[in-house]
Amino acid sequence: MARIVQKFGGTSVGNLDRIRNAARKTAAEVTANHQVAVVVSAMAGETNRLVRLCTDLSRIHDAREYDTVVASGEQVTAGLMAIALQDLGIAARSWLGWQIPVETDDVHAKARILEIQTAELDRRLNNREVAVVTGFQGVSTRQRITTMGRGGSDTSAVALAAALNADRCDIYTDVDGVYTTDPNIVAQARRLNRITYEEMLEMASQGAKVLQTRSVELAMKHRVRLQVLSSFANPVGSDLPGTLVVDEEEVLEQEVVSGIAYSRDEAKVTVIRVADQPGVAAAIFGPLADAAVNVDMIVQNIAEDGSVTDITFTVPRSDLHRTRQVLEQIRNQTPYERLITDANVVKISVIGVGMRSHAGVAKRMFQALAERGINIQVISTSEIKISVLIPEEYTELAVRALHAAYGLDRP
Amino acid sequence: MARIVQKFGGTSVGNLDRIRNAARKTAAEVTANHQVAVVVSAMAGETNRLVRLCTDLSRIHDAREYDTVVASGEQVTAGLMAIALQDLGIAARSWLGWQIPVETDDVHAKARILEIQTAELDRRLNNREVAVVTGFQGVSTRQRITTMGRGGSDTSAVALAAALNADRCDIYTDVDGVYTTDPNIVAQARRLNRITYEEMLEMASQGAKVLQTRSVELAMKHRVRLQVLSSFANPVGSDLPGTLVVDEEEVLEQEVVSGIAYSRDEAKVTVIRVADQPGVAAAIFGPLADAAVNVDMIVQNIAEDGSVTDITFTVPRSDLHRTRQVLEQIRNQTPYERLITDANVVKISVIGVGMRSHAGVAKRMFQALAERGINIQVISTSEIKISVLIPEEYTELAVRALHAAYGLDRP
Numbered sequence: 102m103a104r105i106v107q108k109f110g111g112t113s114v115g116n117l118d119r120i121r122n123a124a125r126k127t128a129a130e131v132t133a134n135h136q137v138a139v140v141v142s143a144m145a146g147e148t149n150r151l152v153r154l155c156t157d158l159s160r161i162h163d164a165r166e167y168d169t170v171v172a173s174g175e176q177v178t179a180g181l182m183a184i185a186l187q188d189l190g191i192a193a194r195s196w197l198g199w200q201i202p203v204e205t206d207d208v209h210a211k212a213r214i215l216e217i218q219t220a221e222l223d224r225r226l227n228n229r230e231v232a233v234v235t236g237f238q239g240v241s242t243r244q245r246i247t248t249m250g251r252g253g254s255d256t257s258a259v260a261l262a263a264a265l266n267a268d269r270c271d272i273y274t275d276v277d278g279v280y281t282t283d284p285n286i287v288a289q290a291r292r293l294n295r296i297t298y299e300e301m302l303e304m305a306s307q308g309a310k311v312l313q314t315r316s317v318e319l320a321m322k323h324r325v326r327l328q329v330l331s332s333f334a335n336p337v338g339s340d341l342p343g344t345l346v347v348d349e350e351e352v353l354e355q356e357v358v359s360g361i362a363y364s365r366d367e368a369k370v371t372v373i374r375v376a377d378q379p380g381v382a383a384a385i386f387g388p389l390a391d392a393a394v395n396v397d398m399i400v401q402n403i404a405e406d407g408s409v410t411d412i413t414f415t416v417p418r419s420d421l422h423r424t425r426q427v428l429e430q431i432r433n434q435t436p437y438e439r440l441i442t443d444a445n446v447v448k449i450s451v452i453g454v455g456m457r458s459h460a461g462v463a464k465r466m467f468q469a470l471a472e473r474g475i476n477i478q479v480i481s482t483s484e485i486k487i488s489v490l491i492p493e494e495y496t497e498l499a500v501r502a503l504h505a506a507y508g509l510d511r512p
Numbered sequence: 513m514a515r516i517v518q519k520f521g522g523t524s525v526g527n528l529d530r531i532r533n534a535a536r537k538t539a540a541e542v543t544a545n546h547q548v549a550v551v552v553s554a555m556a557g558e559t560n561r562l563v564r565l566c567t568d569l570s571r572i573h574d575a576r577e578y579d580t581v582v583a584s585g586e587q588v589t590a591g592l593m594a595i596a597l598q599d600l601g602i603a604a605r606s607w608l609g610w611q612i613p614v615e616t617d618d619v620h621a622k623a624r625i626l627e628i629q630t631a632e633l634d635r636r637l638n639n640r641e642v643a644v645v646t647g648f649q650g651v652s653t654r655q656r657i658t659t660m661g662r663g664g665s666d667t668s669a670v671a672l673a674a675a676l677n678a679d680r681c682d683i684y685t686d687v688d689g690v691y692t693t694d695p696n697i698v699a700q701a702r703r704l705n706r707i708t709y710e711e712m713l714e715m716a717s718q719g720a721k722v723l724q725t726r727s728v729e730l731a732m733k734h735r736v737r738l739q740v741l742s743s744f745a746n747p748v749g750s751d752l753p754g755t756l757v758v759d760e761e762e763v764l765e766q767e768v769v770s771g772i773a774y775s776r777d778e779a780k781v782t783v784i785r786v787a788d789q790p791g792v793a794a795a796i797f798g799p800l801a802d803a804a805v806n807v808d809m810i811v812q813n814i815a816e817d818g819s820v821t822d823i824t825f826t827v828p829r830s831d832l833h834r835t836r837q838v839l840e841q842i843r844n845q846t847p848y849e850r851l852i853t854d855a856n857v858v859k860i861s862v863i864g865v866g867m868r869s870h871a872g873v874a875k876r877m878f879q880a881l882a883e884r885g886i887n888i889q890v891i892s893t894s895e896i897k898i899s900v901l902i903p904e905e906y907t908e909l910a911v912r913a914l915h916a917a918y919g920l921d922r923p
Contacts, residue, residue: 177581200655
């Protein structure tokens with residue numbers, strides 16, 4: 102007997118047939134004598150439809166009302182999933198964020214979970230009732246409905262798994278696991294049987310869309326065993342391959358590099374000829390942080406003549422306009438010659454915990470790119486990751502070159 | 513300064529432009545220094561869509577889950593309406609049934625309101641904040657979402673008006689008031705400026721669809737001044753004609769007959785040759801009541817030979833199948849020769865408080881129908897209403913004849 106949290110994403114509950122299919126996966130676990138809590142997203146397309154209603158109505162809408170509107174999508178799926186389970190003879194009921202409650206802060210549209218009250222869920226799981234829980238939503242201390250941002254259902258599932266001390270958190274999605282890279286770009290991309298939390302975190306934050314970054318952070322913190330599975334590929338009750346996200350010790354044969362990620366959600370900004378003096382970085386990046394612009398890679402050139410320098414950094418493409426506005430505003434206090442911005446860039450990342458103990462990983466990356474004539478604009482590294490910024494048009498070429506260069510093409 | 517509850521039905525909030533239009537009507541009342549609570553239905557079509565999801569998934573679905581799914585429609589409208597009001601510079605927030613709370617019993621899908629906690633709404637209305645309240649829904653003592661059946665938003669609005677001691681409850685809909693009869697059938701049908709609670713109750717329960725019957729009962733009980741208005745006809749801020757539903761003393765020039773209603777939701781059942789002895793009516797209608805079949809008109813013929821008789825009654829058309837089942841089951845204990853059922857009938861009702869003090873009202877009805885060769889199958893009367901059951905094909909002819917016979921065609 103195990104306690105399992107299952108999470109079904111929007112495509113996995115995209116219509117009534119798919120909801121029935123998901124319910125059969127839950128029923129299979131119940132039949133195998135497991136306790137199951139199910140976290141559901143809104144039916145595919147619903148969240149976009151609801152967001153559009155709010156944004157079409159008013160560009161500056163109250164985030165509390167936005168959350169009230171948008172959270173209804175998961176409410177519908179939860180009720181339908183409970184009906185589908187009952188139709189299979191499985192005891193089940195839906196739980197909305199406020200009913201559990203899933204207590205969050207009141208940063209609407211981007212709320213963070215503070216606590217999940219589990220006493221009643223616990224009791225019912227022990228009585229073999231399936232709890233169908235709305236993903237993505239909670240309730241603030243002011244008793245308003247909150248939502249956690251796009252992809253928040255992954256985080257709901259992991260937080261629930263942690264709170265319920267679940268043995269496993271199964272993320273059902275439209276792909277059958279985590280791949281060495283995007284199979285749409287590299288035909289030889291392989292599904293990883295296991296990946297470490299650290300690598301998964303880098304993969305997610307560097308552009309792999311399979312899991313929300315915050316859900317991986319939370320899984321790592323609480324040591325929740327995460328499994329990424331396909332809703333569609335696996336017949337019910339069969340062995341589920343998928344990818345298991347686990348501690349480093351559980352990964353037996355560690356490759357030096359586990360995967361290649363890429364993110365097109367990047368824009369490059371260069372501040373030309375700004376004074377090279379203490380405090381200039383703070384004068385630029387402080388106001389950007391205040392404007393909630395998330396600066397990623399940063400490079401400061403060596404000053405040419407000892408008095409002025411160029412500073413280059415990347416921001417999310419959607420924040421480029423706001424970034425320009427902030428930099429125009431600070432120009433009086435922090436003079437510079439001009440701004441150059443470029444949205445036609447991509448960030449390619451090579452990720453692997455094996456880097457810690459292997460030299461020459463970066464060298465191989467730079468060589469592989471140089472051989473294809475790809476110019477690197479910015480580099481940033483962490484202990485288990487090397488990222489480079491290159492022109493966007495080279496995306497596929499670079500990903501394929503690196504996938505081969507690190508031996509990931511081998512079956 | 514008055515306190516007003518406004519209720520907008522599904523067509524009045526059917527898309528974003530209509531929500532904006534409704535918000536302008538609210539804003540006009542706020543600008544006129546009134547306190548306003550707004551009750552909203554789901555956007556037109558939404559409730560049907562949500563109901564269909566539940567019924568397509570499983571014919572025998574848990575009513576608690578059904579309520580969870582279906583109540584989401586009003587939740588969306590409430591959030592959008594609050595956004596639309598804020599966009600006009602009006603302070604507003606949405607209130608879901610469980611947030612107020614609107615406490616109901618736990619008869620899911622047909623819940624009745626037990627109490628509405630108004631302290632916080634009261635405080636905010638006094639502070640000139642508009643409360644946008646979801647119609648149709650409440651919360652049970654078990655903290656599950658409940659709904660009140662189709663048209664329940666009217667009842668929500670009247671109950672809220674009573675609880676808030678509102679001066680008026682304005683029901684905005686797609687017609688501009690209560691008519692002497694259906695204008696689709698009688699071109700000369702006139703809008704009534706005023707109608708009594710009792711008449712409105714009969715009109716609603718005899719087939720006029722403008723208000724839910726229970727909402728009128730509630731308005732009568734709590735003496736809530738109801739006004740039926742069009743969302744579309746009246747420009748914002750102008751005089752609102754509509755129909756006022758009020759106490760009898762407030763109706764100055766009372767006609768003998770105020771309106772003609774018809775209901776096609778009828779089926780006739782005749783039990784042929786059942787024993788004419790004490791207890792036979794109880795033996796038939798008791799089991800039907802237990803099966804939640806709502807029997808309306810009843811006629812028992814005089815026994816031909818003193819030992820057997822025929823009993824004829826009407827039931828809602830949707831209950832005809834169940835009625836047959838119940839009558840087959842009791843046949844052993846209560847023998848009869850056979851059943852005759854007929855769904856091709858219509859109930860035509862003539863309604864008016866003036867009947868109390870005027871003789872000859874029924875005679876005029878029977879004459880007018882006889883002149884058109886319309887055969888009356890069943891008759892039932894109340895203090896302010898005469899209803900007849902006739903073949904359905906005569907519906908329009910009968911309604912037109914009666915509208916003329918009682919002088920309602922006069923401008």
